[in-house]
Amino acid sequence: MCGIFAYLNYLVEKDRRYIINTLLTGLSRLEYRGYDSLAVNGDKENEFLIFREVGKVAALRAKIESQSTLDMNKKFLSHTSMAHTRWATHGQPCEKNSHPHRSDPNNEFIVVHNGIITNYKELRTILEKNGYLFESDTDTECIAKLAKYIWDNHAKGSKPTFTTLVKAVCKELEGAFAIIVKSTHFPDEVIATRRGSPLLIGVKTQKKLKVDFVDVEFGGAEAPAAVAQPKGNSLLAPINPSHPPMQRSQSRAFLSDDGMPQPIEYFLASDPSAIVEHTKRVLYLEDGDIAHIDEGELHIHRLRRDDNMSTMRQIQTLEMELAEIMKGSFDHFMQKEIYEQPESVVNTMRGRVNFDTRTVTLGGLSTYLATIRRCRRIVFVACGTSYHSCIATRAIFEELTEIPISVELASDFLDRKTPIFRDDVCVFVSQSGETADTILALRYCLERGALCVGITNTVGSSISRETHCGVHINAGPEIGVASTKAYTSQFIALVMMALQLSEDRISKTERRNAIIDDLCRLPQVIKETLALDNELKQLSRESLVKQASLLIMGRGYQNATCLEGALKIKELSYMHSEGILAGELKHGPLALIDENMPVILIMTKDSLYPKVQSALQQVTARKGHPIIICNTNDSNIPDKYRTIRVPQLVDCLQGLITVIPLQLLSYHIAVARGVNVDFPRNLAKSVTVE
Numbered sequence: 001m002c003g004i005f006a007y008l009n010y011l012v013e014k015d016r017r018y019i020i021n022t023l024l025t026g027l028s029r030l031e032y033r034g035y036d037s038l039a040v041n042g043d044k045e046n047e048f049l050i051f052r053e054v055g056k057v058a059a060l061r062a063k064i065e066s067q068s069t070l071d072m073n074k075k076f077l078s079h080t081s082m083a084h085t086r087w088a089t090h091g092q093p094c095e096k097n098s099h100p101h102r103s104d105p106n107n108e109f110i111v112v113h114n115g116i117i118t119n120y121k122e123l124r125t126i127l128e129k130n131g132y133l134f135e136s137d138t139d140t141e142c143i144a145k146l147a148k149y150i151w152d153n154h155a156k157g158s159k160p161t162f163t164t165l166v167k168a169v170c171k172e173l174e175g176a177f178a179i180i181v182k183s184t185h186f187p188d189e190v191i192a193t194r195r196g197s198p199l200l201i202g203v204k205t206q207k208k209l210k211v212d213f214v215d216v217e218f219g220g221a222e223a224p225a226a227v228a229q230p231k232g233n234s235l236l237a238p239i240n241p242s243h244p245p246m247q248r249s250q251s252r253a254f255l256s257d258d259g260m261p262q263p264i265e266y267f268l269a270s271d272p273s274a275i276v277e278h279t280k281r282v283l284y285l286e287d288g289d290i291a292h293i294d295e296g297e298l299h300i301h302r303l304r305r306d307d308n309m310s311t312m313r314q315i316q317t318l319e320m321e322l323a324e325i326m327k328g329s330f331d332h333f334m335q336k337e338i339y340e341q342p343e344s345v346v347n348t349m350r351g352r353v354n355f356d357t358r359t360v361t362l363g364g365l366s367t368y369l370a371t372i373r374r375c376r377r378i379v380f381v382a383c384g385t386s387y388h389s390c391i392a393t394r395a396i397f398e399e400l401t402e403i404p405i406s407v408e409l410a411s412d413f414l415d416r417k418t419p420i421f422r423d424d425v426c427v428f429v430s431q432s433g434e435t436a437d438t439i440l441a442l443r444y445c446l447e448r449g450a451l452c453v454g455i456t457n458t459v460g461s462s463i464s465r466e467t468h469c470g471v472h473i474n475a476g477p478e479i480g481v482a483s484t485k486a487y488t489s490q491f492i493a494l495v496m497m498a499l500q501l502s503e504d505r506i507s508k509t510e511r512r513n514a515i516i517d518d519l520c521r522l523p524q525v526i527k528e529t530l531a532l533d534n535e536l537k538q539l540s541r542e543s544l545v546k547q548a549s550l551l552i553m554g555r556g557y558q559n560a561t562c563l564e565g566a567l568k569i570k571e572l573s574y575m576h577s578e579g580i581l582a583g584e585l586k587h588g589p590l591a592l593i594d595e596n597m598p599v600i601l602i603m604t605k606d607s608l609y610p611k612v613q614s615a616l617q618q619v620t621a622r623k624g625h626p627i628i629i630c631n632t633n634d635s636n637i638p639d640k641y642r643t644i645r646v647p648q649l650v651d652c653l654q655g656l657i658t659v660i661p662l663q664l665l666s667y668h669i670a671v672a673r674g675v676n677v678d679f680p681r682n683l684a685k686s687v688t689v690e
């Protein structure tokens with residue numbers, strides 16, 4: 001999805017070079033979210049400089065550097081600037097569709113936006129009728145034009161404040177958004193607000209903050225009510241200049257001892273990875289928060305008090321390290337993340353699995369365990385790779401807990417308006433914690449009174465905040481669009497949850513112990529599997545890179561591996577690939593098999609081994625030459641087959657290992673095909689729109 005970044009310095013002198021560099025670095029951290037990018041930078045009073053470039057941030061940097069007339073040493077004591085990287089939803093990636101969008105050639109209002117405004121067509125029609133000329137194909141532009149329309153319809157002397165104006169704009173917007181607005185009418189001020197799309201604010205001061213929170217200010221209740229309907233238009237909320245000014249409590253956090261504002265820098269971004277190198281102190285905005293930064297102070301407003309929501313926003317400390325979001329010696333983030341798995345799986349289990357006592361303790365679930373054990377069913381809801389981690393663990397969950405489980409793709413779950421009841425437990429699995437479909441499904445289940453559990457990798461994300469309880473998978477930041485280490489960590493988090501829920505079942509003790517013992521072996525076994533990398537690279541070049549299609553077959557616990565492997569192949573190498581449940585082979589897919597169709601068959605040693613052997617025979621009988629992923633200790637496989645041999649683990653954990661060769665194969669095929677591994681075309685890491 002689009003990425004937003006903004007930088008404000010107040011009483012902290014910075015030159016233009018520093019400001020532009022900060023924006024460009026912020027954008028490069030968010031680059032995985034978008035394709036085209038730009039930076040905005042105020043210069044003289046009431047003048048914004050706007051730079052646009054399609055493609056990578058490096059191209060934007062080169063463009064700015066080539067502007068010889070730009071005085072990069074010019075100093076700014078206080079300054080506001082913003083930048084954006086765009087994942088096109090409305091309009092092609094091109095300069096005219098790049099953000100910020102402006103209200104008019106004088107840039108009275110400029111906006112960067114992440115999300116989708118679903119009623120933009122209606123707004124655009126009305127605004128065009130009123131003489132506002134649009135310059136782009138985007139939904140975003142209507143936000144800037146709308147701000148100007150509301151502004152223009154107020155007589156001099158009764159103009160709204162910046163916050164009141166943005167509130168009036170937001171009231172008209174439908175859909176999901178995080179926006180940052182700047183205006184020549186409010187120089188040096190910035191408004192940031194969100195509904196459905198992530199946005200957080202990093203704070204950097206020299207002195208320690210006085211308090212670790214910001215009070216939320218309420219007021220302007222029914223927003224700006226009116227003297228007159230603006231130009232007779234019923235769509236737009238009228239504004240009342242006689243409305244009492246909003247209560248402006250001091251944000252104590254940002255004052256120095258003598259009660260004066262202190263020098264401060266703010267970093268606003270869609271993702272903490274763009275902030276962490278500057279400061280670890282961050283504040284996550286809630287849906288509906290309107291943050292106003294003016295003269296170094298941050299004020300958070302809401303239209304009205306919401307009893308379910310805290311009246312404070314905590315300033316939290318990010319635990320992420322800068323090194324975690326750098327590629328280091330690896331060629332790609334995806335490669336780095338595949339190689340991080342021996343450590344990331346340990347981080348998922350750290351402090352939770354006691355290998356000596358063979359117990360599991362998930363602190364985030366402790367007060368809800370009894371409720372979960374009593375529920376009538378568990379519904380897993382997720383998208384993409386996260387959905388596959390649910391498929392991978394469904395069987396062991398059912399076996400250990402004896403609770404019926406259903407696994408749902410979030411979009412389909414919503415399309416079907418699936419019946420959900422108070423005694424259901426719904427588990428939302430999401431790496432980013434920001435996937436729009438999963439969040440909508442979560443809200444749907446919250447409304448119906450189900451207990452909602454979040455399994456996410458992102459502390460402070462919407463899913464981790466809006467669920468009743470949950471587990472953070474602690475895999476560390478995942479930047480590569482194709483999910484790898486998050487998959488294995490989600491898998492483990494779900495297995496740990498099943499283990500804890502079944503701790504009181506004596507009949508399951510032996511099984512639980514076998515699983516916990518193999519969890520302990522995981523890091524070593526993953527390392528052994530990663531050692532196949534060269535062999536896999538060779539295999540991909542010799543046999544797979546030129547193919548048009550690849551079928552991946554298996555059954556039981558390996559079904560999820562097939563689906564996940566095929567997803568990796570198609571999203572990275574743009575090669576058609578399908579995960580096929582071997583039990584379904586004779587119901588259709590067998591028709592695809594001949595001597596030319598590449599097949600990978602997963603045949604590891606579990607109770608279904610004989611059935612997969614029969615699938616192998618069916619494939620070879622049709623002249624297929626499958627590559628077999630099997631266990632190192634399997635001596636039954638005739639030499640004529642090419643094999644990928646992986647260490648054996650207990651059946652329900654084997655999928656953690658069989659997926660690794662497929663991650664590596666997809667990586668090597670993509671590299672050999674010259675495809676951008678970390679940013680596959682048309683895809684985004686975090687899909688924050690429906």
Ligand code: G6P
Pocket residue numbers: 383384385386429430431432433434435438481482483683684685686687
């Ligand atoms: C996108 C990503 C996938 C990811 C899916 C779900 O499609 O490209 O890698 O699996 O979203 O994302 P989530 O953050 O909810 O796990």
